[in-house]
Amino acid sequence: xxxxxxxxxxxxxxxxxxxxxxxxxxxxxxxxxxxxxxxxxxxxxxxxxxxxxxx
Numbered sequence: 001x002x003x004x005x006x007x008x009x010x011x012x013x014x015x016x017x018x019x020x021x022x023x024x025x026x027x028x029x030x031x032x033x034x035x036x037x038x039x040x041x042x043x044x045x046x047x048x049x050x051x052x053x054x055x
Contacts, residue, residue, distance in 0.1 A: 006023070
């Protein structure tokens, strides 16, 4: 898999820390839905059980 590079001009160390925290969270290992089945599952869940959440 290729690496993605991101560049920006930062004027604030606070904003830089926020961006770095988001980028770090995106690199953390976790569940990946490579087949796209999660969207279908979520669609059925919304139809069958409206108003409930798994969060």
